[in-house]
Amino acid sequence: MTNPAFTEPSSDAKAMADKTARQAHYRKIASTGLISRLVPGVRSDVYLGDDHLLHAKQIMLFEKYRRFYFSDIEAISFSKSNRWIWFSVVWGFLLFCSLFWYLGHGTWFYVVGGIFSFVFGGLLISNLIGGPTYVVNIQTAAQIRRLRPVERENQLVKFQEIVVPMIMLAQQPSVNQAAV
Amino acid sequence: MSAGTFCPICHHLLTASQWNQQDFTACPNCQAPTRTLVFPAMARIVAAPRPEPRTETEAGCFFHTGSRAENVCNVCGRFLCSLCTLAFGSQKLCPDCIYKKRRESPLFRDQAILFDNIALLLVIVPVLCLVYIYLGLLFSGFALALVIIGWRQQRTLVPRSKYRFVLAAGLSLIEAIGWIALVWLIVWLIQSHPTEFGL
Numbered sequence: 001m002t003n004p005a006f007t008e009p010s011s012d013a014k015a016m017a018d019k020t021a022r023q024a025h026y027r028k029i030a031s032t033g034l035i036s037r038l039v040p041g042v043r044s045d046v047y048l049g050d051d052h053l054l055h056a057k058q059i060m061l062f063e064k065y066r067r068f069y070f071s072d073i074e075a076i077s078f079s080k081s082n083r084w085i086w087f088s089v090v091w092g093f094l095l096f097c098s099l100f101w102y103l104g105h106g107t108w109f110y111v112v113g114g115i116f117s118f119v120f121g122g123l124l125i126s127n128l129i130g131g132p133t134y135v136v137n138i139q140t141a142a143q144i145r146r147l148r149p150v151e152r153e154n155q156l157v158k159f160q161e162i163v164v165p166m167i168m169l170a171q172q173p174s175v176n177q178a179a180v
Numbered sequence: 181m182s183a184g185t186f187c188p189i190c191h192h193l194l195t196a197s198q199w200n201q202q203d204f205t206a207c208p209n210c211q212a213p214t215r216t217l218v219f220p221a222m223a224r225i226v227a228a229p230r231p232e233p234r235t236e237t238e239a240g241c242f243f244h245t246g247s248r249a250e251n252v253c254n255v256c257g258r259f260l261c262s263l264c265t266l267a268f269g270s271q272k273l274c275p276d277c278i279y280k281k282r283r284e285s286p287l288f289r290d291q292a293i294l295f296d297n298i299a300l301l302l303v304i305v306p307v308l309c310l311v312y313i314y315l316g317l318l319f320s321g322f323a324l325a326l327v328i329i330g331w332r333q334q335r336t337l338v339p340r341s342k343y344r345f346v347l348a349a350g351l352s353l354i355e356a357i358g359w360i361a362l363v364w365l366i367v368w369l370i371q372s373h374p375t376e377f378g379l
Contacts, residue, residue: 026338047338051270056338061298064291065337071270074222075185077194079212080204135188141221144186164217171220 070170295330296344
């Protein structure tokens with residue numbers, strides 16, 4: 001008689017266990033914007049794991065992962081960038097151009113003008129609401145990586161609030177080390 | 181210990197006086213306002229592991245019996261010397277376990293194939309390139325096969341919705357039916373008006 005404890009688990013059970021092991025401990029804390037979802041190779045997300053950060057970057061047919069263990073993170077550097085101003089200028093200019101459709105006399109001109117104005121106006125407003133942009137790098141002894149998902153001010157603040165205490169906690173001297 | 185921190189924009193080395201400042205300071209090279217949060221790991225000096233010889237009363241390393249065991253592998257439980265201990269975050273593993281688990285364990289996975297994106301690509305690109313007219317059924321079949329395989333085999337580390345699979349399956353079925361209808365229409369047209377087609 002076979003001991004049930006030692007029977008080979010079914011493929012369904014294996015798949016379920018694998019899925020649970022893989023996905024149970026990750027919580028998304030930041031993501032790149034809506035436009036990046038439409039452009040291949042730009043979308044990336046940052047997830048919080050038990051003892052590390054996971055940076056998942058989609059390159060069209062693949063998803064590449066980078067792990068940053070809290071105990072290994074040496075520095076987080078960020079510089080102010082003018083990207084959001086340039087994007088505002090571009091979206092504003094395109095919004096202005098789309099208003100030229102209203103010079104035409106006809107329902108279709110108004111409809112097309114309305115669609116373009118809605119799209120570019122929406123992008124301009126979302127860019128302004130997103131706020132200032134930064135270039136953010138995370139550094140360990142082995143790698144320096146750019147974290148695109150946290151390059152907006154509100155995302156960066158939230159990211160720091162979550163991650164910095166966890167890094168400090170992971171890097172504080174343990175009781176055993178302190179005793180030595 | 182790293183050489184220091186670098187400006188995220190120009191990658192110039194920042195001075196230690198710029199570390200952990202409350203306000204932004206200008207990068208010495210590009211003048212971009214920069215702030216750097218430096219953590220205790222920066223000051224950590226990682227020395228090359230030097231396993232110590234074991235005495236009669238001490239346990240030895242599984243791989244180097246003459247060296248004193250300092251850790252236990254979290255996966256297989258073997259005793260390891262400092263040379264054989266490989267740290268992954270809070271876990272300490274032996275080289276054997278890393279070799280065996282490098283493909284199956286999520287701990288070492290560094291990429292995943294996105295079957296749903298490939299399937300969507302196979303149903304959208306042929307239509308845009310007009311290849312669909314000639315090879316529509318083939319591409320739809322491939323896409324449907326990828327949906328069936330990828331539904332179980334897609335092993336992303338992070339939660340991912342299945343709606344792309346459903347969308348790809350729906351589109352591939354529509355395209356397959358559309359292609360068969362198109363071929364049937366062409367055959368019917370040729371049979372009903374053979375003279376117009378030079379037959």
